[in-house]
Amino acid sequence: MSTHPVDINLENVSSNDSFEYSIIFLKGTVTCRENVCKTLNCKVLVLTDDETSEFTVQDGRFKCIIDLKLGRNLVNVICDSDLHVGQYSLNLERKPNICDKVLKLLYVVPKGDTGTFQSSGTCLNSAESACKRIVTGVKLLQCMTAERLNELGLGRKTFNLATENGQEICEIFHSQYIKEQFFSWTSEKIWNMTARELLASGVFAQGVKVLAFLSCTEYFRESNEIKGYVACGRGHLAMISSSGLHSWACDLKDVVSCLTSSIPIDSSLFDDSGSRGTLSGCYATTLGAALHEIGHIFDLVHTDFGVMARGFEELDLFFTVGNPQPKHYYTEMMRRCASQEISVRVRAPTKVTSVSFGFRPIGNDKDDRKWDRDGQAYFHRSAAVLLSGHPWFGKRCQLEDKGPIQISGLEVKVPNGIRLIELHTEDDRLVKYWDFTKNPTNIHRYCLSWFDVKDVIQPSLLVQDVTGKIVTHYLNFDASIPSVSQ
Structure with missing residues (x-):
């Protein structure tokens, strides 16, 4: 033949x-x-x-x-x-990454605990195995972030991971709190208590942000209850549970098989698979959730589609071919676990309006590429612009700092030049953005219209200048409402 x-x-x-x-x-x-x-x-x-x-x-x-x-x-x-x-x-x-800012990976183990995570069958669930899975998974996120930004013409920029002897590492952090305390706390309190503990221990050194995994997350089938569950990212700490680690690949050679596995999730484990019920769905959903929380500590807010909405669940479609499309549920879906209620609902999207300077209006980001081919685990244009200029996303030429960003009423003054303006709702959702990256010259002053903000409850602005500096400011309507003659 x-x-x-x-x-x-x-x-x-x-x-x-x-x-x-x-x-x-x-x-x-x-x-x-x-x-x-x-x-x-x-x-x-x-x-x-x-x-x-x-x-x-x-x-x-x-x-x-x-x-x-x-x-x-x-x-x-x-x-x-x-x-x-x-x-x-x-x-x-x-090339070596010369950025002096890093994302540190931590595996948080309660006092007196061995650090094993919940699993089934022959899955190796030691603390060492957890760290290998975490490093492999977050390196995938590092790669995907760079590719998604590059697709939008912003270059392969991404976050830098902490290393030891040239190798990315995940460190085991032994908490002073016991497992029963983590079990009794809400997601918010787990984050708060861990953040205080990490701060007191000196983990948050200058130029360090942290992605932490709680080892003791446990699902109780008899009572349909999950304890030690956390998913939160803000400030310098993003933290998620270990409930999906059993589905994560230990090594790069296993990634594709794990992301395409049709093996059902064992009934003794928490099904966090985006309603797919498979190990691949669990891997995609929980690894994607880690990227969503990482986005928050890099100043991203919720958007109407993409990673900062629920698009992170389709991370598997980015890395694989021929993988079936995941199911979507646009109605509110709740898992009620005894006294704890975990919401996995998809909110009705907020319509986002964009204004671009120096080139054609962007309109709907999804019109610019074949989004459906590689799934919805991509960044909204505004989020991508912010990340590509973020101080944590690569070493940049030192530009002269000509002064701080100033916001007075609806007027924005930026001595270094404006890169991006975002308008947010009170619950940190993107409503509108102004992209200045293609303007041939720097713009130093911009005034929003009253009509941009009049229907937004307690609006706030995020402003990024061309040096990467970011300022968030709640708008003072008293200074911006136009006077009305009687």
């Missing part, structure tokens, strides 16, 4: 691209040169200096996740099946 030559094309990466993080995402197509096959379903091998990985090609499309070492890396993508043969080679460079 003769073989047919194929062309392998990468859509998101070119030879000589450079990266400041280790896990790299490749997506592309395989097409038959002789048009013998309309669509291809086969495998591709990805060879780097250190390892060989295999990925599925479905309907001519493939997605790969690989690990780069520091320096130059030769990457070969090979299709070598009984019917088709082809190869694509490229050089990629991994």
